[in-house]
Amino acid sequence: TVDPQASAFHAEVAATAKRVSDHVIPKTRAYHEIWYGDARVAGSEPEEPFYGRTYMPRKFKIGFALPPSNDIDVYAQDVGYIAIGGPDGLDGFNVAIGGSMGRTDQAPGTYPRLASVIGFVPTERLLACTDAVMAVQRDYGDRKDRQHARFKYTIDDKGLNWIKAEIERRMGAPFEDARAFAFTSNGDSYGWNATPDGRHHRTVFIENGRLDLKLLDALRDIARIHRGTLRLTPNQNVIIAGVAEDDRAGIDAVLAGHGLEADRVSTLRRNAIACVAFPTCGLAMAESERYLPSLLGRVEAILARHGLSGEPITVRMSGCPNGCSRPYIAEIGLTGRAPGKYNLYLGGGFHGQRLNRMVRENIGEPVILEVLDDVLGRYAQDRLPGERFGDFTIRAGIVREVTEGRFFND
Template sequence: MTEPAKLSKVEGIKDASNFLAGPLANEMVDGNPNFGHDSEVLLKFHGTYQQDDRDERGQVSEDGKKKKAYSFMVRTRIPGGILTSDQVLEELNLCDELGNTTLRITSRQAFQLHGVLKENLKRTIQRINECQLSTLAACGDVNRNVMCCPAPYKKKIYRETQALAHEIAMHFAPRTKAYHEVWLTDSSTGDKQLVGGESESNGDGFDVEPIYGKHYMPRKFKMAIGFDFDNCVDLYANDLGLMAVTDGDKIIGYNVLVGGGMGVTPSAKKTFPAVAKRLCFAGTHNVIKIVEAVFKVQRDFGNREDRKIARLKYVVANWGIEKFKAKVEEYYGGPLPEPHPTDVHGFNDHMGWDEQGDGKWFYGLNIENGRIKDTADMQLKTAIREICTVLKPGIRLTAHQSMLFTDIEAKDKAQLEAILKKYGVKLTEEISEVRRYSMACVAWPTCGLSITESERALPGMIDQLEVELARLGLSTEKFTVRMTGCPNGCARPYNCDVGLVGRARGQYTLFVGGRLLGDRLNSLYKDYVPAEEVVSTLTPLFVYFKTDRQAGETFGDFCNRKGQADLAQWADNFAVAK
């Protein structure tokens, strides 16, 4: 007889949680600065992570005992990155009043507040909801924020994809009552038993959670919607990507891509990054039904014993795309056509000025690593606050952690630039190409998974790279540089031209050979590269690129063509000659 599967501890926590309610309400008012382990797991579904400041870890003393400096990251779910100025102003207010005075744009078009104390957590989430936003399902084993090309062009194909992103986000949002009762009810009226849903459930939970059931997903699930001519959302890095196939200003359907994902555990050889595979073609009339079929296959067959291999990419890899497609067809209830022959062939980060098509303009402002803050040299937060207050533009967040100001009258263009300049903010046109296409995760000090620095380390490396690229006459080259403080890959470092992944404190694994289009994995070039040697390790490759590139070849394509052995040999010879 086959032994029953031993589920992971997280599965047990979900099972006993009464549809994500758990002990959250009671622990909210227990006087401790942190939540217990089970609640820490459940908090993610509600859009917040319990963290501690690792710069302060071990330095906080009370009665002679060292304690962690607990605080919370609160993530707002924003389908397609579409916001109003008033919503941005409220997020800025929250970061000043209840956070650490900074606001961060994520690589999935969402906002994150950092440094929120437990005593302020409920009020923070309430205020986010009061401005018609939500944190529900921004984290956890659910469908995460649905990404979409945020460009505000007044064309049907953009309106329809952005509407689809919102529709999918709502369709796959958890239905549990626990979120409302934990965060949005007035606790001053007395204790109230959280309903969550279990008392009304038939046991499997599908009457309460019609898509998720009682146990939600085996792991997080990420979706994105983009175009073949503009893969600004990194379709191939998602569990499920919908690539709109267009004919002029008409969407004729979507190529469905499945099985992308960036997370890796280096000590576990069974883990790996993956770009998605082409599954089928979906019409505009049945795309959500097909997405739901894929979603449910992962729900039912994703690994619930080992979270390291629980993402959809492992089901696709273990089964093969044909078997996976057959199972999706079974859940869908019929055959699915082959993908359309088109594939991604363009990328637009939507930075700088562009016409919307209705007489108005939008401006893409590059925000380095997505961090909105004021410093002595640049008051970015103040500048954005003034733009939102005075001009009241629409706001769009990009998948590269930057911001679009939309619906700008032609007469107001100069005023927007003047506000930015007044506060020392560089215009996108003044930023180097290498910095413009760089991206880093938060990492140290707040992320508990980070091995080393990322957001705080990358800008200095870019400073050095700018000098070397200028010296080589390569300043105008477009290539992606992405850094993460650990192998989980939140800034998508495994499909870019240059990926830097935290390996040990102050050391990185260096990957090369991906590309801006995001449809190809890069390859390991060197391991355990000290932070101070990253640029000097890359410089010989740029020299080689300048010397031996083919016409029109990008840096990533060049490294991919040459391969690790050839690149290493050149670098060795370069060092000897030098």
């Protein structure tokens, strides 16, 4: 959860994440400088001590996850820190490196990659670990080919063992063995949840993260009576946090008045994400946010026909192959190729722990629904007790498991 008051452990991890964020913010006021051609004519800020003059080769994302929830999709981060607790609170973090979703169609050298867990660091060594990981990418990342500049390619070019050893050398200490952990979900928790301070929080479902006039009116009415905070989630929803017991009934009434009770939303929609695509994003090749709701309605009809209406299945749609909605780890993934045309991917892990694989390329809605109808029908008939849809597609031989990102395009 993104609510640091959900537990004392959440609060401790949130404070640690804030320290890391503050630590990696560039120590510069370069925007105060004035340049004339290649000469700086005003401003005396020294060179940034860590990033230097050239900063990082590409964007570099750091995320913190608290098992059993993988709501941030920790394996999609350049560095993912997986919080490990002990008898006295936070012991430290398992470190996962090299996650990234972006790829380019017709460019087999580009691919999504899941972060690799390379060990455990105690909390007191976390800043040193962060510096070491970022310094390796700063010094060895590709600065010539933008499509090859993310940390995942540096790792696969140099080798994971080499990268790990270089991080340990710069950190001044070896990693400990990774600690045991387990993820059981990567979505949001709905309904009221109590926090140790005697307050409560509740997640409001926001389809694809789009606040239309109806939702804006609802949040306005909540803000008028709410004395806590509103928080955004990585799954495009809003958490009403820090709610006093006496205020719960009023907030429930506002949500009900606007038709925003979570039980009105299907399980499929709760586990679906879309990027903005048209008309907002200049990189979009096909619709995403504006189209996914109607497509889900047709998929819901297929699920109902096969007796799967309550089955949680992750769906992610992006309007282009860059994968901002993290489609390559969904059980059903769709990426835009042209208006009305998509690549269809199956076999991702429900907890975000496995990449999917493309099963059909450049297809329209009729073929998408035809494929899903067939596969979901087989799932309804042949699944094992408790078996997730993505796991079934691999066991049934519908798709081959992707064991490493570099094999994604095979």
